[in-house]
Amino acid sequence: MSTGKGNPILRASNITKTFGNNTILHGVSVELAKGEIKILIGSSGGGKSTLLQCINCLVVPDSGEIEVDGMVIDITKKKDLYRLRQQVGMIFQDFNLFDHLTAIDNITIALRKVKKISREQATQRARQELEQVGLGDKQHLYPAQLSGGQKQRVAIARALAMDPKILLLDEPTSALDPTLVGEVISVIKRLAAKGMTMIMATHQMSLISTLADEILFMENGRIVEQGTPSVLLAKGNKSRTRGFCDSLNDLVGEEG
Amino acid sequence: MPEPISVVIEAFPYLLQGTFLTAGIVGAAMALGLILGVFMAVGLVYGNKVVRFLITLYLWLFRGVPVVVLLFLFYFGLFNYFNINVSAFTAVTIVLGLTTGAYQANIFRGAMLSLPRGQFKAASGLGMTDLQAIKSIILPQILRISIPAWSNEYSIILKDSALAFVIGAPEIMARTQFVASRTYQHLSLYITAGIIYFVLTWAGVMALRKLEKHVRIPGYSANGNQ
């Protein structure tokens, strides 16, 4: 149980989720220490997105326990879900910026409505966050006027402005043109360097090999393999993870 | 001056008063319909089974019964039965408001379903309550999308408002008929009434088109992205 880094900041245990008669998660457990980065991999349909959304109850699990920073969440209570989501930021594959709001208002809206911060203070904070992701000059543009990479950086700034204790990232670079992947990767790496606690689903080898404290390999709603990259990806290791990552590298090779 | 024209000129101030009444009926009915429509659409998309069932029942009722029948039912039936004293104007406004509310609910519901689910998810993900997400994220977007359909609904309700004459509300149609029955200048008077309705339709539709342009989200074309 112990991660060796003190009390976990996130503990999700035995999460199950069934849609209709299709069980997507069969009692999955994840623990995360402060500053730790875990990376979810596995082929499409394995349940990565569902697991991430269950962790902040955007999809409410059928059963299981969630504890964030010592706070046990009662998933039957709306109030608890709202509190949980304020602690846990979420980055989506397709950005999900609010289309009717400018980049800066995408950030201020939750600061004002959820954190009840004044408009001036919210604007100031939002501007700082946009500058952090290199978009200080784009604050007044609408999502439809931004490139995919810029949209994802606004989405990251929006999540960070809420001061989350944990960030969940669901394939943050998968919807991007190859030429725009780099700018998002470098923002994520900078976050990691600052000690942000994260769980990220990604198939980006450069993120997996450099950031992962632990890799979780998911298949059919279960974590079937987990370990550090240095062990799982070691030469000669017959792990599923290694095989999967090799196939990713082959893909990159073919494309390039 | 030929009589058909002099009658129209003489009756014009009288018809104009009716025009104000018509505008009042339509304006108030559309506003009532907007409020009802928004609440019912939210109920249809985010409500529980019971709420959805009750709203669906309401929609079937008000879309399935002719407006004239509803007018008689409310004015001579319900209001009378419960001893509620309302003017013909109020009765028409309420009936048209309840009716357009049903149609507007469907317009807004369709718009909500056309929004990507991620919009609501992103709002929830930031810690917004369902109500905050609906108010700050969903409604501002669906109201924009709905303007063309709403404008269509306006032109329908404007024309339905002419039915008010059957219960004696002194709007355009009732006043035209009153003058025509006394002067026998049916042709010129009903042409005039037709023109007044046309101008009201045109002005309303143009104003809404302007509003649509004014609130359009930069970077978006009428049919979505880019």
Ligand SMILES: Nc1ncnc2c1ncn2[C@@H]1O[C@H](COP(=O)(O)OP(=O)(O)O)[C@@H](O)[C@H]1O
């Ligand atoms: N809302 C939903 N309703 C029904 N099935 C769903 C829903 N969301 C996801 N699923 C199913 O759950 C499975 C896992 O999906 P997902 O969590 O998106 O996997 P991954 O992110 O690993 O590709 C898929 O088979 C998908 O069809």
Ligand SMILES: [Mg+2]
């Ligand atoms: Mg996924």
